[in-house]
Amino acid sequence: MIPRHNAGLGSWPARRAAMSPDRTALIFSDRAVTYARLDDRITRLAARLRSAGVGPGDRVAYLGPNHPAFVETMFATHLLGGIFVPLNFRLAAPEIDYMLEHSGAVALVHAPGSAFSVRPGTIVEVGDAYEKWLGSVSSPPIDVAVGMDDPALILYTSGTTGRPKGAVLTHANVFWNCFNLLAGVDVASDERPLIGAPLFHVAALNQCLLPTFLKGGCSVLMPSWDVDEALTLIARHRITWMFGVAAMFAGLAQSPRWPDADLSSLRSVMSGGAAVPESLILAYQARGLTFCQGYGMTETAPGATFLEARESRAHVGSAGLPVFFAGVRCVRPDLSDAPPGEPGEVLIRGPNVTPGYWNDAGATAAAFTADGWFRSGDLARVDEEGHLYVVDRLKDMYISGGENVYPAEVESVIFEHPGVAEVAVVGVPDPAWGEVGRAFIVPAPGAAVDGASIRAFLAPRLAKYKIPVYVDVVASLPRTGSGKVRKAELRRRAEGAS
Secondary structure: OOOOOOOOHHHHHHHHHHHHHOOOEEEEEEEEEHHHHHHHHHHHHHHHHHHHOOOOEEEEEHHHHHHHHHHHHHHHHHOOOEEEEEEOOOOOOOOHHHHHHHHHHEEEEEEEOOOOOOOOOOOEEEOOHHHHHHHOOOOOOOOOOOOOOOEEEEEEEEOEEEEEEOEEEEEEHHHHHHHHHHHHHHOOOOOEEEEEOOOHHHHHHHHHHHHHHHOOOOEEEEEEOOOOHHHHHHHHHHHHEEEEOOHHHHHHHOOOOOOOOOOOOOOOOEEOOOOOHHHHHHHHHHHHOOEEEEOHHHOOOEEEEEEOOOOOOOOOOOOOOEEOOOEEEEOOOOOOOOOOOOEEEEEEEOOOOOOOEEEOOOHHHOOOOOOOOOEEEEEEEEEEEEEOOEEEEOOOOOEEEEEEEEEEHHHHHOOOOOOEEEEEEEEEEEEOOOOEEEEEHHHHHHHHOOOHHHHHHHHOOHHHHHHOOOEEOOOOEEEEEOOOOOOHHHHHHHHHHH
C-alpha cells in the first residue's frame, strides 16, 4: 500500500514497488533483491521498530559498512516518521558513543563487531538475529503523517577539527537535491551505479543511491572500497555510473589492471568531496570516460555546483555551475561579491540547504549570514562564465612571506610527479616566513621519492614560496570516513616533528 499521509522518503519503497515490482533494486555479494521484496522487508522492519516503541521524531541509528540493511533501516525509519542517523563505522567507540548520546538515538541497527558502549533502547545486530527479527512479524500497512519540512537525517560532519556537528537534512532538502542531480545528470531507469563510497557519507547516499532508487535503477553495493573488487564488479555487473572521491579514482588509475580493464559499460564517473587533480581527470578522459565533478557538503545535501558531462572536457578542473535549484556566491570578508578570478568564501542558498545543526543553536547561527546564506568555509574563484573552481578550505590556506598559499594547488602539481600516489600539504610555523609548506607524500608502488627530488620537480612549475620546505614520505594519509584527509592530524604530526 502506498502511504497517503507520508509525503517523505518513507513512501518511496511502496511507490517504486508499485511501479516496478520485479526490477532489481539492490545487488550485494552477487545477491539481488527486487523492489517488491525490498518494500516488504522495509515494512516488516518498520513494524518491528514500531513495536519496540519507535515513533515520529525518534532517532534510529545505523552502524556498519554498506549493506542492504542500511537501506532497509533508513526507509523503515522514515516510514515511521523517524529520523535516520547513519554513523561512521570506522570511528572508535567513544566517538560513536558521543553521536549516539548527542542524537538521542532510541534504536541502533549495527553490523557484527561494531564498536560502541552506549546502549539505546533497541539494539539489533545485522545477520541471523536481524533476519529472524524481520521474519517473525507480519507486514501490515503503515501510514504515518510526515511533512516535507520534517527532519529526515542527522549526518555527523567529518570532525576534522573538534567535535562533529549533526547536520539536519529535511525530507525537502533530500528531494531538492535529487531534483538538482537529475537536472544535471541523465540518470536512466536502467542505471547501475557501483556504490563503493560509504553510505554514511552524504554523497554516496544522496547523489547515487537515492536518485537511482527514484528512477528505478539497480545499485550495486560494496561493503568497503577495494580497487581490484571494483574493477571486477564493473565488468561483471555492467556498471554504468560511479561516484567516488579523488583517492578512489586515483587508486583505479594506478592499478596494473587499469590499461586492460573492461570499462565499456561506464557512461560517466562523478567525483566530489575534495579538489581533483587535473592530471587525474585527463587520465580518465584518455580512456574515453566522461569525468564529472561537483562541489557541495553535508549541509547542502550535498550538491551546490555541478559540471555537466557536456562541459567536462572544456572546463577540466572546474566544479561547474550552481545546481538548478540553488544560488552560489564567492565573497570577500565583508561579504561583497568577489570579482572573477579572485578567491572568495563560497556561500550557498536554496531548498537543499540544511535548516541547521542538531541541538546546537550557536553553530547554526554562526553558519548563516544575516540574509540567510550558508557559509561554507571553502575558498573558490569563478571565471567570467560563472564556473566555480575550488581553491581550498579557508582554514587550510596559509601565508608565507606575505603571500597566500593554497595547499590544494600545490598538491595538484605534486600529484603530477610519477612517483607520487597521494599527497597532502599543510602550513607550518616558520620564524623567517611566518609559515611554510610541509608535504606528506605516499609514494607510488616501487617508486622512491624524497624532498630533494620533489623540490626539483616543483622548481619550474611553482613559485618558490609555494614549494614545500619540508617533505615527509609516509605509508598512508589519515582520512575521515568520507575520504577527506585529516589535515589537523598532519599539523599535529608536523608540530611533533619540529
